[in-house]
Amino acid sequence: MATKVLTLVGSLRNGSTNQQLAEASASNAPEGVEVQLYSGLENIPFYNEDNDVEGAVPAAAQALRDAATEADALMLITPEYNGTMPAVLKNAIDWLSRPFGSGAVKDLPSVVVGTAFGQYGGVWAQDEARKALNIAGANVLEDVKLAIPNSVVRFAELHPKDDAEVVEQVAAVLSGIKAVAEAN
Template sequence: MSQARIVVLVGSLRGASISRQIAEAAVSTAPDGAEVAIYEGIGEIPFYNEDIDTAGSVPAAAQALRDAVAASDGLLLVTPEYNGSVPAVLKNAIDWLSRPYGAGAIGGKPVAALSGSISPNAAKWAHGDIVKVVGVAGGKVVEEAHLHYAGWGERFGANHPREDAEAQRELGEALKVLVTAASGELVSA
């Protein structure tokens, strides 16, 4: 397996959120030969507006995200569920990554989603929405790498997911599938 670079986008801006902790745990399970890193700063990106997405005037925060994803081999999205859907900050990042139309940084990149919530639904509505948005934006959804966590407040509220052997195993397996896809060996539609 060749070196693969995976960018992780976290859909919660709260520093100690379970979404953030899941992302940190996922990074710690990166297989050999893979560079997996959480992207910092999606909260600094302005809402997508075509008026400011013009040559020479793209906001620096949006351009930095585009550059990071363009230089990567794949994306891992970690999303909680806000009011039955994807948090605005994560949707906004994908909107910026989908432009310019037909040539966005997300185009053709393997993408996996980890979703979770305090409910027994395991953020499956947010997951469904993120899969739809990623597909429309041009990303290649890797369903085999997806995970859903129900009741994650109870499961991970007292201990970081890095301390949960089952979560570590699941995250490691999901990342291995994503890295394999990012290395060009497996991509599903």
């Protein structure tokens, strides 16, 4: 049975290098890992506790929660917007964190990776996402990281799935999260 890794991409832009990184993860997953690329984050309304009531949870938010509940692990792939993660990704974490203490990410093995135009590969955004996931109750693997700098230049003519170094790094991230998920 494969380890199911629910993958959320924080960039909604067509052709995003982070979306491409997600595709590279799915196409180069090690044996025994199934990367499930989630779509529809843009359809989830901003978290509002008034709307988070049994029987009234917006369908898009409930679909995200259901996907996380069915997953063995979670991978967030984030660009860096103004030094932090995009609002759509933070919103997803907010929905997944509730009800507090028993949300869909409670104890779920999780990693945060990404690529960004800058020289550090979006590490600030990744750190913020890890912080939010930790507070939400996820089991964030702090030592499993991947930040790819200079994305616009590096992937201008080469898709990440065709970059041997990226393929190797993605496989290592997925192997790391698989090991933790299987141990749970």
